[in-house]
Amino acid sequence: MDKADFLDSIIEQMGLEQREVDERLRFLQWGPEDQQRLTALGGTMGDVHHDFVNSLYEVLHQFPDTNAILDKGGVEARLRKLQTDYYARLINDTIDTTYVRDRARIGQIHEKVDVRLKWYLGAYRLYLCHMLNRLSGHSRGSLGSEDIETYNSLLKKVFFDMTIAAESYVLAKHRALRQSESRYAHAMRGANDGLWDWDLASDTMYVSERWEAMLGMSCGQLGTSARDWLRRVHPEDRLALKKSVVDHIRGRTELIRCQYRILHQSGDYLWVLARGVMELDTEGNKRVAGSQSDISDYIKIQQQLERDAGHDPLTGLINRSRLNDILLDISHRLQRPGARRAALLFIDLDRFKLINDSMGHALGDEVLVQVASRLGRCLRPGDHVARFGGDEFVMVLDDLAQPSDAEEVAGRVLRCMREPLFLNDRSLVVNASIGVAAMEPGQTPENMLQAADLALFSAKDAGKARFKRYNRVMQEHSRWRLDIESAALQALKRDEFSIVYQPVFDLRQGPDAPPVAVEALLRWRHNGDSIPPRAFIPVLEESGEIIPVSYWVIEQVCHQVRSWQLDGWHHLIGSVNLSVPQLREPDFARRLQQIIVEAGLAPDKLVLELTESMLINQSDNALPVVRELVAMGVQVALDDFGTGYSSLGYLNRFPLQIIKLDRTFLKHAHQDEQQGAICRAIIRLCDSLGLAVVAEGIEHDEQLGFLVGEQCYLGQGYLLSKPQPAAAITQWLHNGVRGPAARSKEARIETIPIQK
16 A cells, blocks of 8 residues: 555545534634634744744754654654644645645654654644744734734644644554554464463463464363463473573563473474563553464474484484594593493494495495494494494494403404395305404593504404404504605605515526516615515505606616616516506506617516406406507516406406416415315416416425426425515526526526416
């Protein structure tokens, strides 16, 4: 509704038709002569009205309420003009429809800007007093009969205006109040809230229909006392609700706001939010009124979010955040006198990456879900298990009678994990390694987890599928390992790497015969200590530093083998182990060929060794690379055959020339019938496929005899020669058989089937 329509509705409600206006004027005894008297004053009133408006606003500025209105931008200037214009119209204009409408509009405006009636009526009193003084002064201190008649006419018109404006003001105020109530009621209906009103003096309480319907009750079923309300509140929440109400009544809080559970007629509890404020009624009695909202759905969502925030979405186990809270609680408990022990089990699945890579992440997730369920069955009452991340889990064992209890649980977990998992009609055994650490008073969660993690690393380092208990030596070893890992990344720049060579011999020749090949092995000496390859090779691979190191090794080997060939051992072959990152290098074959050419080495005098795990994990990447290497003339060997997880299909799928039989097969082959049969079968299979077999780890004469008897003529091991620096190999070659002078032996070397 626009302003004009709103004013029309006010005038209509006042009934200000012409007949009503005439009646009001007749009651005031207004006649044409009255307007004539006022009009006669008009020419002399301009300055009088201007002076009055100035004096009026001086008075209005003395009161905070009116001063606040006038201080609003532009309000005072606008009102001054309106009032000056009005006083001119009051004196000069006749009372017609336009005049009456304007008076009604003034009342509406005063309601809108919140000029209360007391100020409005008071201003008229000041105006009449001012005009009386003006007329008295005009008559030199006393009013003559004509002045009295004029002033009487002014009173009639002023009171006519006052009644019109005051009625309009009141009707506009009522209209605004009804609209406000309507908006509030509409908002309450939209909010679906219930309303309540409590009279503290009489302890009577009113609740709306919606309030009772919220609880499944019919109208009036609750009762009229606040006690009836309180009886339905959940016993655990009553104290909080009482406190919220009392604190507000005593002025400690600005409003009542309390979440609590209240009994529904169904017997279930709803979560509701009560809000309210206290005020005094017309008699000065305290009343508290407010609303009640059903927040059950909100609470359910909040509780679910809180649960989700503390739980792993895949397994349903608690997550790291919730685990941290539990560890903090236990840390505090352990500081109390007589507290029982607690421990952590850090659990990591063995070979889980292989499961993900070979069977897919969806099946890997199902493995994690089943493992989580299985770990849960190993818990004692009061214990916890969390998914720490990836394939790592943490068990929290609280209230232990003695330290060995934790090891008993760890053993139970290992036994449980050895049972097959059943996934899509297939069974799978997933072993785990476990680190066990006692929790000490005052430890932070980080310290607790670090200790268990170090023990886990020790378990994996010892062969996996076992548990290890934490001790301080592990901490010292961890620091050493961190130092080593940091130094390993700088070792190539610092020229700390070296290469040793382990010879490969033709087992049919005598002990003084030169080798037919040498396998290059990387060594690192740091601060005077020899660092084992298993301590630094994984670091180089994870960081990518293995790539420049590997190219350096290949360059050194190619140049060294070529140097030996130029010294007379023309058919000597060099062998180098490849790393996974090198297989991923897009230009590996090109760079390798460049190195071979620069060294002057024939491609068939270089063997590159791959492991079974490299073939299975990098199958798609490895096959085209291997084919490219073979096309260059380089020989490719499968190292540690039999220790990985590949099938015999890889022997046919990949263009291999050499199989290196792992030492584990040879160890007892000469005395264990079953192992001997396996070795024999591998040798026969490779021979039928045209593959050369090199036996690794020959340490006893009996093993040597077994191999020669089975017609496996290539081998290496400590019985024959330990790995040696290039200088030692050179000296040995020169002190043994000199190439050009030993034609018979050189001829035999050419017949060794290391290249098929």
